[in-house]
Structure formats: C-alpha cells, structure tokens
Amino acid sequence: MKDKILRKFFLGFIQIHILHHAKKEPFYGSWMIKELKDHGYDMSPGTLYPLLHNMESTNLLKKEEKNVDGKIRKYYQITTQGIEILEEATKKAYELFKEIKD
Secondary structure (H helix, E strand, O other), rough: HHHHHHHHHHHHHHHHHHHHHHOOEEEEHHHHHHHHHHOOOOOOOHHHHHHHHHHHHHOEEEEEEEEEEOOOEEEEOOOHHHHHHHHHHHHHHHHHHHOOOO
C-alpha cells in the first residue's frame, strides 16, 4: 500500500524531471531511464515509455525519430505547452518545498 501511494506522488516528480530535461535538449528513453535512476527512481522501459507516450498525447512532448547506427531512436523534446506546464509546476513545487523544508 505504501509503495503504491509513493508511486503516485513520485509520478508527478518524474514528469517534471522529464520536462526539465526535454527543455534542455532532446533525449531518448534509455538515457532518461539512467538519468532517473541516478536520482533514485527505478523505472523500467515498460513504465517509462507509456508515460512518454501519454506526455506526447497530451502535447507536453513531441517525438522525432532518428537513425542512429542503423537503429531508429526516438528523441523527445518539450512543446510550447510543455514549457508552460513546466514553469507552473516549478513555481508550485518551489512554493511547496519552501513550506515543508523545515
């Protein structure tokens, strides 16, 4: 039960993290899995890719396919709407952090 509740909370943090990196530069899924792991989130491809597809379908991310060494790699980057959402989420997260940090 505890894991399920934490997972719901962390999903929002993960989406903000994804948008943050997508704003910096396009990324591909396996890179994001490693990046999230470096921050303590253990994500499998079976969890990350549906999340990326959902973020794409809600116009937060856009996908571009590139041929890299003969393989098609999907790169994700932020959309204009994604930038707006990231900015608002960042403000709210910062306000919350200031309130709960002590």
